[in-house]
Amino acid sequence: MPNARVLRDIKARHGVNANEILRRAYLYVARNQTLPAQVRFQAQLQLNTFGRYTRPTTVKNRCIETGRGRGIINEFGLCRYQFRLKALANELPGVHKASW
Numbered sequence: 001m002p003n004a005r006v007l008r009d010i011k012a013r014h015g016v017n018a019n020e021i022l023r024r025a026y027l028y029v030a031r032n033q034t035l036p037a038q039v040r041f042q043a044q045l046q047l048n049t050f051g052r053y054t055r056p057t058t059v060k061n062r063c064i065e066t067g068r069g070r071g072i073i074n075e076f077g078l079c080r081y082q083f084r085l086k087a088l089a090n091e092l093p094g095v096h097k098a099s100w
Contacts, residue, residue, distance in 0.1 A: 005067035008053075009060055015053035023047070023054060 002010075029035060029043035052058065061072045063079035071080040076092060087095045 002064065003067040005069070006062050006064060009062050012053040012058040012060075015051060016056050016059055019050060019054040020056075023050060 026043045026047045030040050030047060032040065060069055061074060061077075062069050063072060063082055064077045065082045066079060068079040068082075072078070073080060073083050076083055076086075078086065083092070086092050088097065090096075
């Protein structure tokens, strides 16, 4: 069962995916210096009406086991400690302890 941080990150990812195209269009209009100020202002107001979890900066890579936000190995979605535990228990295919 994922913890609250992981669920919040999943919710943010869905929100960003659902609103990405419309949000980018408003951003383009709001930042376009050749358009009139009133049009740009209206685009900025529309951007402000979007919810909190529609911003791409709210998405953070988290460990799918613990919810930890640091030391994530992206290929597996695990923090380094959980990655080590699963690798030693042979739960990750193609991963084994190095020895040379």
